[in-house]
Amino acid sequence: MTDRPYTDEDLRVTASSIVASAVRGITPSEIADRMDRDYIQSTNPGDGSGRTWEQLLNIEFLAARQQIDDFIRDAADVSEWAISLGADGLEPISESLTIGERGRLHLAFTPDTSQVARVHAVSLLAKAIGAEDPQPTPAIPAETANHVLWHYGHGGYQAGTFTQHLISAFATADMVNKAKLAEVYPDYAAAVIAAEYDPDGIANLQRIAGGDQ
Numbered sequence: 001m002t003d004r005p006y007t008d009e010d011l012r013v014t015a016s017s018i019v020a021s022a023v024r025g026i027t028p029s030e031i032a033d034r035m036d037r038d039y040i041q042s043t044n045p046g047d048g049s050g051r052t053w054e055q056l057l058n059i060e061f062l063a064a065r066q067q068i069d070d071f072i073r074d075a076a077d078v079s080e081w082a083i084s085l086g087a088d089g090l091e092p093i094s095e096s097l098t099i100g101e102r103g104r105l106h107l108a109f110t111p112d113t114s115q116v117a118r119v120h121a122v123s124l125l126a127k128a129i130g131a132e133d134p135q136p137t138p139a140i141p142a143e144t145a146n147h148v149l150w151h152y153g154h155g156g157y158q159a160g161t162f163t164q165h166l167i168s169a170f171a172t173a174d175m176v177n178k179a180k181l182a183e184v185y186p187d188y189a190a191a192v193i194a195a196e197y198d199p200d201g202i203a204n205l206q207r208i209a210g211g212d213q
Contacts, residue, residue, distance in 0.1 A: 012083050019079035026072060032065050095122060097131035105131065114179045120193050138186040140194070145208040148191040154202050156209055167192065 035053040044050030090108040149156030182189030194201030
């Protein structure tokens with residue numbers, strides 16, 4: 001019980017309503033003011049040399065503002081979801097899973113979830129629901145599969161000394177350091193993650209090792 005005359009859910013509902021009202025209530029002049037301060041993303045290399053919306057010709061600016069206004073008016077009300085994500089300490093990611101013509105699944109993770117863990121989770125979920133993976137797992141060569149299978153005691157054959165140490169590093173690293181190693185050795189990262197986290201990972205690696213891609 002609490003001494004407050006309201007619940008946490010009451011707070012979330014009202015916060016969601018306020019966010020939704022703020023979006024619906026934005027005026028064309030407010031949109032224009034905010035556009036003036038923004039770079040056009042496709043022209044901005046990140047060093048301040050990009051083109052801003054206010055640098056467009058007046059007719060181009062007005063056309064862009066109208067289209068942005070249309071996007072805002074047609075936007076789905078996700079205020080409740082946004083408030084809940086913040087309350088739960090989650091951050092949405094840009095990738096989504098398209099489920100045929102039926103829908104699209106958007107995902108969120110805790111800020112400390114590494115990129116490798118996120119990619120792996122998205123890939124497993126895509127496989128489970130039959131969706132297209134937005135970040136397909138890197139191809140795993142047969143040699144890599146054999147090396148990783150040998151390390152985990154499921155057949156394959158032994159790698160050279162360096163590669164043995166590399167696989168051991170992957171196997172013992174936390175997800176942050178796995179992500180760093182994956183930038184240089186994506187195939188070994190994919191194979192180790194499959195062996196450690198995917199229920200079908202060993203079987204899939206054995207198929208790859210046998211030449212069945």
